Amino acid sequence: MSKSDAENKVISLQDVNKTYANETVLRDINFNVHSGECIVLVGHNGAGKTSLMKLMLGLTRPTSGLVEVLGQNPAFSAAVAQRLALGYLPESVAFYEAMTGREVLMFYAQLKGSSANECEKLLELVGLGDAAMRRVATYSKGMRQRLGLAQAMLGNPQLLFLDEPTTGLDPILRQHFYELIDKLQKDGATSIISSHSLHEVEARASRFVILKSGVIVAMGSLDELYQQATLPVHLKISVAEGQASRVAERLGSDINIMHINNESFHLSCLSKEKMPLIRHISSLGEDVIDMQIMPPRLDELYTHFMQEGEV
Amino acid sequence: MLWVLAQKELRDGLRNRWIGAAIVLLGTLAIALSLLGSAPTGSVRASDLDITVISLSSLSVYLIPLIALMLSFDALVGEFERGTMMLLLTYPVSRWQVIMGKFSGHVLILFIAIFAGYGGAILIMLMLGSSLEGWQAYLAMMFSSLLLGAIFIALGYLLSVLVKERATAAGSAIGLWLVFVVLYDLVLFGALLLDEGQKIGQQLFTTLMLISPTDSYRIFNLSLFDGVSDAAGIAGIASEAGMSSSLLTGVMLLWVIVPLVVTLFVFQRREL
Numbered sequence: 241m242s243k244s245d246a247e248n249k250v251i252s253l254q255d256v257n258k259t260y261a262n263e264t265v266l267r268d269i270n271f272n273v274h275s276g277e278c279i280v281l282v283g284h285n286g287a288g289k290t291s292l293m294k295l296m297l298g299l300t301r302p303t304s305g306l307v308e309v310l311g312q313n314p315a316f317s318a319a320v321a322q323r324l325a326l327g328y329l330p331e332s333v334a335f336y337e338a339m340t341g342r343e344v345l346m347f348y349a350q351l352k353g354s355s356a357n358e359c360e361k362l363l364e365l366v367g368l369g370d371a372a373m374r375r376v377a378t379y380s381k382g383m384r385q386r387l388g389l390a391q392a393m394l395g396n397p398q399l400l401f402l403d404e405p406t407t408g409l410d411p412i413l414r415q416h417f418y419e420l421i422d423k424l425q426k427d428g429a430t431s432i433i434s435s436h437s438l439h440e441v442e443a444r445a446s447r448f449v450i451l452k453s454g455v456i457v458a459m460g461s462l463d464e465l466y467q468q469a470t471l472p473v474h475l476k477i478s479v480a481e482g483q484a485s486r487v488a489e490r491l492g493s494d495i496n497i498m499h500i501n502n503e504s505f506h507l508s509c510l511s512k513e514k515m516p517l518i519r520h521i522s523s524l525g526e527d528v529i530d531m532q533i534m535p536p537r538l539d540e541l542y543t544h545f546m547q548e549g550e551v
Numbered sequence: 552m553l554w555v556l557a558q559k560e561l562r563d564g565l566r567n568r569w570i571g572a573a574i575v576l577l578g579t580l581a582i583a584l585s586l587l588g589s590a591p592t593g594s595v596r597a598s599d600l601d602i603t604v605i606s607l608s609s610l611s612v613y614l615i616p617l618i619a620l621m622l623s624f625d626a627l628v629g630e631f632e633r634g635t636m637m638l639l640l641t642y643p644v645s646r647w648q649v650i651m652g653k654f655s656g657h658v659l660i661l662f663i664a665i666f667a668g669y670g671g672a673i674l675i676m677l678m679l680g681s682s683l684e685g686w687q688a689y690l691a692m693m694f695s696s697l698l699l700g701a702i703f704i705a706l707g708y709l710l711s712v713l714v715k716e717r718a719t720a721a722g723s724a725i726g727l728w729l730v731f732v733v734l735y736d737l738v739l740f741g742a743l744l745l746d747e748g749q750k751i752g753q754q755l756f757t758t759l760m761l762i763s764p765t766d767s768y769r770i771f772n773l774s775l776f777d778g779v780s781d782a783a784g785i786a787g788i789a790s791e792a793g794m795s796s797s798l799l800t801g802v803m804l805l806w807v808i809v810p811l812v813v814t815l816f817v818f819q820r821r822e823l
Contacts, residue, residue, distance in 0.1 A: 299641070351555055352642060
């Protein structure tokens with residue numbers, strides 16, 4: 241690893257294990273996060289996403305292994321000052337119910353040394369400007385989530401931890417939320433987002449970390465994950481009316497035909513067989529009217545990794 | 552940083568009418584006792600305020616720990632249970648700052664309650680024509696009451712960091728109050744009666760009294776000023792037993808520091 245690469249490293253986890261009273265929640269976790277990356281932790285409920293975040297935040301300590309965030313062990317008191325550069329939105333965030341939204345945000349802002357002006361801006365940004373004078377106890381789930389988001393954005397953090405950030409947000413707000421993340425990302429922020437689905441964060445993630453029962457089962461960009469998974473690609477071939485079965489026959493017997501009707505048929509093949517097959521199909525002449533290539537969908541990819549290794 | 556955290560507790564105290572209720576309660580008691588207290592004394596030498604110090608400190612020994620525990624038992628376990636502590640600890644505050652910030656806030660609440668309550672009462676008494684003689688003992692009582700309160704705030708935190716649920720903390724707080732305020736003395740004096748002076752000598756008894764923060768508070772207030780100890784009929788007893796006011800204050804301070812340090816120790820190791 242080159243020197244600049246090492247300097248670039250924001251988070252590093254080495255052989256991390258975490259056990260709570262005989263129950264292992266994380267096993268042999270190894271990965272690095274580099275500055276500016278957007279890492280998405282994906283996994284079922286209880287897969288260890290939140291446990292992993294808590295370790296990186298220094299709220300818990302690993303049973304064995306090393307955790308380093310911004311060059312420090314986050315559980316050490318020396319890491320306290322570094323939390324200035326950190327934003328965290330916990331899953332189902334809780335606030336001091338008796339305080340108003342503005343008071344809550346001001347309280348956190350003071351701890352981070354942010355200004356009252358910034359608070360007002362953030363409240364407007366997340367659409368809580370009108371509700372800022374109301375007590376948090378009267379807030380809906382979505383409003384709490386927005387307030388949680390606002391506090392996580394205080395002080396323009398370089399490192400964002402967002403645990404299931406969009407639960408309880410309506411589609412418009414969700415869109416808005418990702419615009420905010422993009423903006424921080426553009427300024428060079430690194431973010432760690434946990435999510436149930438690959439869909440939501442597909443476009444933003446620089447890398448996915450797929451967790452299953454405390455173990456990383458796959459890791460990498462979407463393309464890398466597709467390659468690792470070796471899932472079949474689907475092709476839809478449209479042909480002149482009544483020609484479907486005849487064209488299919490001409491393709492040979494080793495072709496996997498999924499579905500066939502009068503004027504089209506579906507077939508599947510492995511990624512590496514795709515190009516030869518496409519060349520073959522285009523050589524069939526005028527009978528073939530159209531062809532659509534459908535790569536494996538994200539949920540197939542997810543299901544694949546979740547089922548991998550299960551007998 | 553400490554001030555931000557303390558301020559939040561103070562604001563909570565004002566908002567849920569805690570401070571207001573405590574001021575009214577303490578103030579009313581002080582006035583009632585001073586009015587009642589001066590009635591039976593008639594021509595006795597003790598000034599009104601000396602009598603008030605005796606009766607008020609005997610009552611404060613029950614009330615102040617109760618108020619302090621009610622302020623503090625929820626302070627940590629409540630935030631663990633609701634999940635607000637988790638978020639707080641991802642901010643640039645260290646764990647000792649969280650404890651000391653809360654402690655400063657809660658002591659400030661008690662300070663306001665005691666000084667506005669007892670202090671307000673003395674103003675009313677002055678208006679009713681009472682003399683100011685013996686005000687030093689009264690002031691010392693206010694400060695020692697604050698110290699007594701700080702002890703039970705610290706004990707409340709210790710309880711709050713040790714238990715798993717808020718309900719357990721509430722129950723244990725009542726238990727703690729009973730032990731320190733009622734049972735300890737009951738057992739001590741019971742033992743003394745049964746023993747008939749055979750095994751429990753003066754030395755051991757003095758030590759056993761000193762150990763209890765509430766007894767230290769009592770002795771401090773009843774013996775520090777001559778006017779008060781004369782009126783209480785225990786003139787010179789405390790100094791004969793070797794209990795100086797600085798020793799008593801020292802014992803009480805230890806009762807603040809030790810629980811706070813243990814609380815911090817447990818909290819530092821706690822995973823959220």
